[in-house]
Amino acid sequence: MASLCLSSPSVLSLRLRNRNNRPVLSLTSRLRSPEASVLRCGSSSACFNPLRVSVDCLRMATMRVEKRGRRGSSVVCYAAPLSPRNLQWISTFSSIVLMLSKGTGIQKSFLVPLFALQAPANIISWMKGEYGIWAAFMALLVRLFFFIPGELELPFVALLLVIVAPYQVMNLRGKQEGVIIALAIAGFLAFQHFSRAGSLQKAFDQGSILATLGIICVTVVSFLFLM
Template identity: 75%
Template structure:
């Protein structure tokens, strides 16, 4: 009888102990919750700072890529087009006293490969033939003589002469021609201010372009 009366009391005591342990465990979790939340907020802040630093690094890389892209247009083909257009402007303009016949070999040395291949092709031959017929029977202005001579020079030039294109020897010859033309232009203009007058500013800019392009080819 005594053992039966004590068994429920023991069961009640064990149940009370389990409830007390569970309550203490819950209390400990609630006490640790602010720490976990502060740690979580700190981790979030650190992630935000890391993300901002990564964004700054990516922005710097993009700026460097933009600088490279801006420098990309200075290719050999673009420089050849600048020199060709400048030579054509000097052939046609009247605001300079240079000896324009030097522009013909400069054009042959620095013209883009697409123009040289077009001149040496069938269309170039027919263009030269028709221009020669017009020159024989009709009057051609003096400004158009040099483009016609440049066309004929490229057509009849041997491959040994055309092989100078794109070489250091060709770049040296081009720089000498450009330097001589620049000396003629600025010395005959009288002064630097007169070279940039309204009637000579286009020729001056074209002279500067062919000189700078020739320097780039030599570098």
């Protein structure tokens, strides 16, 4: 016959007895707090049979663990959709679309400093690193011997600007001065785009809707960075 005794909240004793009710083996171990709590909720007496532990108690303990797991995973997986990093990627993608787009009358050279001010830090570090220098070198060789359209020259100029920009200029990134400059550039480009389109309806025509969306994204992102 075997009996399981809980002498204290953290001490568990196991005793084996023969048919004459004489002790044969006695084991004592210390339990951690979760195990002791499960055993305490199974019976209110000091000694109990482990086979009589309540099924409802185990079910409640399992539900508590699952709830804690769900809470933890929800905190880890949550990410703000309008975080500064996501806004930087939106601005960078919109600037590249505007550089390559033909449905706008803006002065596209203003997109180069805007890209340098609002591009993510990992892109800037890549452009200033060894791979960026090699990319600029290969693009310069292609430019020397082949004709490159004006839209494709702007990414190359942006790469050269980031590489040769001094530390004092690149230090404006993320500061209020750089945000104000980026917002002024975005506002000027938006004014040029909508004024040269003629009307708001023409700005959303099939040929210029992509450029219009890019202008709106760049302006809104620059305004959000100022807030």
